[in-house]
Amino acid sequence: MTTPPALRSVLLIISGSIAAFKAPELIRSLRADGIQVRCVLTQGGSQFVTPLTLQALSGQPVHTDLFSLTAEQEMGHIALSRSADLIVVCPASANLLARMAGGLADDLASTVLLATDTPVMVAPGMNVRMWDHPATQANIQTLRQRGVTFLGPVAGEMACGEYGPGRMVEPADVRDAILAFFRQQSRQVGPLAGKTCLVTAGPTHEPLDPVRYLANRSSGKQGYALAEALADLGAEVTLISGPTALRPPPGVTVSFCETAREMRDLALKAAQKTSFDAAICTAAVADWRPAHVQDQKIKKTGKDDLPPPQALLPNPDILAELSEPSPSRPRLVIGFAAETETVEAHARAKLARKGCDWIVANNVGAGSDVMGGSENQVILITPDKAEHWPRLSKEDVARRLARTLADWFLKPHKSL
Ligand SMILES: Cc1cc2nc3c(=O)[nH]c(=O)nc-3n(C[C@H](O)[C@H](O)[C@H](O)COP(=O)(O)O)c2cc1C
Incomplete structure (x- = not known):
């Protein structure tokens, strides 16, 4: 028998968008597909989903602080940035997209994103006006030019009651994009x-x-x-x-x-x-x-037909x-x-x-x-x-x- 494929791993960055409640579902489905998931949670993200939930579902410690002696000793931010085959920001808040585009490194998530050469996918989720804002659109253009892959957003009803583009794609769509990425990689090296x-x-x-x-x-x-x-x-x-x-x-x-x-x-x-x-x-x-x-529906006319x-x-x-x-x-x-x-x-x-x-x-x-x-x-x-x-x-x-x-x-x- 051939040896099993190497464990596929994703570093999932969860930022402060209301769509963060969808991250646990994504983690569950990725693990069901045999993908290892390690989470980084921003301070904004922690307002919407708890580290404990993410830890329980991922089966891995959740990383939140840049300046943490314990975390640096266990896995420093540089090692974390290189620890996965793919980095997925889901959901990506307008704020985190801006910091990525600006090259900021003022928290763990943005520092990891600046320190990595691993492929990055983002699934933005935000209010339609935030999405349409010229600042956000300029940031997106910058990030696309740098090779960041965007998943959505889609038009739809928002948590705030408004309607339009900005709604995060569903976890199943993010899972599909991640699997397609790994399958594309396997085409170079798989058995x-x-x-x-x-x-x-x-x-x-x-x-x-x-x-x-x-x-x-x-x-x-x-x-x-x-x-x-x-x-x-x-x-x-x-x-x-x-x-x-x-x-x-x-x-x-x-x-x-x-x-x-x-x-x-x-x-x-x-x-x-x-x-x-x-x-x-x-x-x-x-x-x-x-x-x-028959061109037309075969009719039953009488009770005993x-x-x-x-x-x-x-x-x-x-x-x-x-x-x-x-x-x-x-x-x-x-x-x-x-x-x-x-x-x-x-x-x-x-x-x-x-x-x-x-x-x-x-x-x-x-x-x-x-x-x-x-x-x-x-x-x-x-x-x-x-x-x-x-x-x-x-x-x-x-x-x-x-x-x-x-x-x-x-x-x-x-x-x-
Ligand atoms: C109730 C609430 C919902 C929010 N929803 C979103 C959102 O869906 N998308 C977004 O980009 N920002 C949203 N924000 C604003 C972000 O949370 C805020 O910009 C935060 O600084 C982002 O932090 P981060 O960098 O940790 O993501 C929301 C804020 C509040 C108070």
Whole structure:
């Protein structure tokens, strides 16, 4: 197995904007993504959120004072400024932006920001007039010219009751920008750096009429988790997604579709354009679609009306088409098999029938809670072995599969 990626770390500076109440949520989500967070809290920031809250959520001491003997002994301000891979100022008050632009170093936050050469992202949050003020706009321009990345603000209702630009972006947007930053970095150094991967995910919807469709219970969670895990290891990932309720993964190119035929067209076009190193088909593509899509809603007029009979047609087989020998065939084509009985035997048969290289078989039978659920239990079937993995979260299945891929690419292979 390859070694895990180095721990990613963020120095989060929280300043005196009312949006500081959103910082705890950001810390929680970053830690859930395996990112270490160390906090610096300005005096203004401490009016809105307590050091104790930040310490409890980050699991790290919170730094507040520039002139603190204890803090300087534990981690001095210079070491603090170099301690993280990324500095995020969230929220960034108008005052702190002004001090950054002016090169001031009159408290711990501004001193750290002046003493660092680490990339800096800021998420401003302030009243619309403060944001629109020429002084603030000039500061922003200066900071942008110096390479500071701005996240928002957005227009919206403010805590003060006014409306307009100045509202801080949501913590989920900041988290996405941070993950995209780390994934961009992994593309230079990660175990899958230089590799391109196609992932299909989610169900497909096959319309019957303008309001009804045939579908399945797939949530897309496994495929999205896989796209994220591959991107975390440095792969350039294209995700083709059927309809889901999930956030698009940051740092991944996503195309959306509804039907199996649309998914096929997107997948084959992408494969021709990119010549992927790997394609992983997790999508639960509908095998059949209604032969006729009605232009108008199929009406039920009488109480006992039976539905009109529906003829079905087979949908294209995306996995089989991607597996066909061709100059643009991905080096490794992996299918997912959702089975409800004799899982391994059916999956082996699918491996042979589709012409793909590996199959990940999962039991989606009644009571398994796999389709739509958060966990999965899979068998990884390759031509020479079947690995039975324990029941894991879908994120852990994704991480393990991504690492297996990275290990496979490390070894020399004859064509499969
Ligand atoms: C109730 C209240 C809310 C405030 N909200 C904001 C705000 O959302 N954005 C901002 O830039 N300043 C806001 N301020 C002003 C800052 O807190 C003030 O400029 C402070 O000096 C900033 O300190 P800092 O450098 O520690 O962030 C607010 C002040 C008060 C009293």
